Amino acid sequence: MSTPATATELSYAHGTGTTPLLGDTIGRSLARTVEAFGDREALVDVVSGRRWTYAEFGADVERLARGLMASGVDRGDRVGIWALNCPEWVLLQYATARIGAVMVTVNPAYRAHELEYVLNQAGISLLVASLTHRTSDYRAMVDQVRSACPALRSAHYIGDPTFDALTAAADSVTPGQLAAREAELSCDDPVNIQYTSGTTGFPKGATLSHHNILNNGYFVGELVSYTEQDRICLPVPFYHCFGMVMGNLAATTHGACIVIPCPSFEPAAVLTAVQRERCTSLYGVPTMFIAELNLPDFASWDLSSLRTGIMAGSPCPAEVMKRVVAEMHMAQVSICYGMTETSPVSTQTRVDDDLERRTGTVGRVMPHLEVKVVDPVTGVTVPRGEPGELRTRGYSVMLGYWDQPERTAEVVDAGRWMHTGDLAVMREDGYVQIVGRIKDMIIRGGENVYPREIEEFLHTHPKIADVQVVGVPDERYGEEILACVIPRDRADPPTLEELTAHCRERLAHYKIPRALRILTEFPMTVSGKVRKIELREGYGA
Template structure:
């Protein structure tokens, strides 16, 4: 039977508190990357067991010290941070009130942390501080594991986290607030390809399926929408029955499935690949374009620190590709920008394909982000439309 954390405690029992494991313990707001945040109702059983499964997969013990910069008002801090550590007797270090890359690195050094958590934007800032010499490169040798989540990890970043910070057992978590939150996760010894191309396999007691537009399950390695079932699915959105029924739908047997809005595929061995938010897909002349694919390609260029790709409306193609670029040299003049723009276009054309080349290239020193550090693409899209109307972003 299920090894349920709630029945797994050792030693003396607390006086009964008349609590029910299936009661809502946390009304957790979603990030709001594609729309207004919604309030997901999560239960004692869902967050506790999810935290336990995450810690198990990271091989956490009472000897681990986890540095957790992601906020506690988000599932990353609350469940991956607090629940995973408390169910394994590990220490948790909260470096600063809101994210601060220097405070995070110093917390690792001062507390001899063995694990480091973050979303890609956090890891990028930390690596920049080390590269510039702003924080001395010492006191990281005991780092072993950690979690990268929030959005997929570009290959170049993953390699740096291995080589520079020694996070050789870094795990990737995939999930959403509505599933308490993690449904799939890599292991500490998954091969490199699995960590770069996939989000690992499902956690115990979690089911998933990939379905087409008609709701039919697709074959392995075929893309469709990911749906998840099990103890981890929320009770619903607080005070919003209509949106709850849109997101959580029963199958013929009455089993409830949370439809994630993420496009994914699953292979024969159970590895899950996330190919993007269905809402973020760019449809250019009837072809589906995945922003992630273009972002990963552009990130491999040394002249680029970060990139975010969105679709902009276009009279001819319906939508076209626009890339917002954070250049390595923030003070680049027009000539250097022209050179970088040409380099980006040529690179995408050669490594991917001509129809994926950005029509627009805009320069930015940061993105509009949610409080949990995720990029708000819908706001970038609005900015891009304004800039395009002003005739900006077009390079030969």
């Protein structure tokens, strides 16, 4: 629980708890789970039908770890993974952790020039990749950039003899040699580099330790009451913290089962996996849940096994949350808030929170973390109920951006507070509301307008499936309000006049959108956040 407000009611909260932080490496944590739950299912790949018990999973992780050592991967070396969700992705995550390598997650959507940047910036020496996906030929792109990436010694492709060679090489490294390597490792060692989606320029590599992500995954799982009985459907990408930390590490620290429904998100495949595997938990960003709920035959799937799940990536519209609880049987669904640089979760709703807290907030501070809301100019903590920048501190804050100390210093201050860039309000009860990004706040004729408030209200319009609100240049007011709408029925989208009439009774006049764009989808970052900068730039296009 978070500590009570001080006499001055400042927007500060410290998450306490009776369960101590884990002091393990990821490898030692997995070994304990294998010992305790060896005969329970650890991993299911619905598409291929492959299944692993924890004993089988642990054995395959060990073999891959020894194969990586035989291939010359030393402690601290960077190993890249450029692939869609698949069992080999998960095996590599734990195998690299066991040998002290740093796994670098690469977005499968990257093109050759983006791949080249990451290979060089992180100094990746060994790369594991998919062969193809849609229009992407991964081997061809690797061949295209290889001469410009001197650190890259070898590339291995899933489903290809080059990947099989990795595990075949394991015979030249003994289990004792692997154990000796593991004995050298510290929980504070870097274990993962995740490239954050920048709005300008190239992304930065957030460097995370065993301690960062193992604990964050564990406590996310604790707060949704995971046990070895749970089966977690993960349609969210593994190359981001949502999949590999909140999903995979939350599962393996509790003996739960990871269910991979499809390589990349397909709403019908997700619901089929939940039904077939009797999943108890389902993850997604709000747009994923919206896509599932809007399937014409949604009611035909049996989702009665679900009890919980996690929504994150961007704030969840209240109307969507209500449907998820009522129609998907996810009475204990949890909202999580965070960012890659904080491993990722800082606040989370609890399973016994009422619907108002789970629809109106992003929860309260996680155990062993601190959050505060400050004036973004002065850095002074504001009173509860007032908006400001959300900052967080504790075990979850990244080690830094890989090889970019100046960029690290821009967001992590001398007190080790991470500056999130998010506008938030801490309520009297300690629960946090995200009201937007500092850079997304609209200033219309001197009035501060928070897009989140307008978006929440527009979600109550019967013709709107999803909506994003942005500010666009205006000669008279400086900025004007634009609503970007995905309609429920493309043949019958809402008109600006209908939106205006809908808003007039409930919103102040300066908050009513003055422009409307009808879209089929929103531009998204790798972490599931809508790229509002592209919506602004596309206005009038």
